Amino acid sequence: AQSVTQLGSHVSVSEGALVLLRCNYSSSVPPYLFWYVQYPNQGLQLLLKYTSAATLVKGINGFEAEFKKSETSFHLTKPSAHMSDAAEYFCAVRYDKVIFGPGTSLSVIP
């Protein structure tokens, strides 16, 4: 069965530091991959998506992710964290249905 794992349920970074959120998927067939962000008591908002056009994908709010087939990974990065980046982040994969990872809660320390 397809699955998505996110290493680290909680990540803390200092304001201005690099953000790295990890995502790995389990499939020999490259899927379609997505990163979503969720603020408290709200729905999910799409940050970016990989659809095989380019391995480095740029999204909103300065985030980007790189698809690495050899590592079955799709890690999310941002060069400089901002206080407003504090939220829950979900990696997702789509085949016939959308499957989400368990999420990573990002805290930004002033």
Next chain:
Amino acid sequence: DGGITQSPKYLFRKEGQNVTLSCEQNLNHDAMYWYRQDPGQGLRLIYYSQIVNDFQKGDIAEGYSVSREKKESFPLTVTSAQKNPTAFYLCASSLSTVNTEAFFGQGTRLTVV
């Protein structure tokens, strides 16, 4: 504006009662989904529908039921058989093609009292 509307935002239910959560979309999407979110467990798929009058069970369908009589609507009923219904419920929709993302509603927080 196009989007997905979930209602109500907050819902309280007495034990033993069925309750229906509404989800409407005007994006002309074929596929619709219901997820349950609990703290520390991410999103778990309850039911999904890829076309009108058809739907499939997700990972945690027990105690839930759905219908898809119209393309725009995908209501979820939480029945009395659901042992632990208190949770945040999210509805989503997407085009049927696999390289497209899901769009989410704002969620309904259900509390059993």
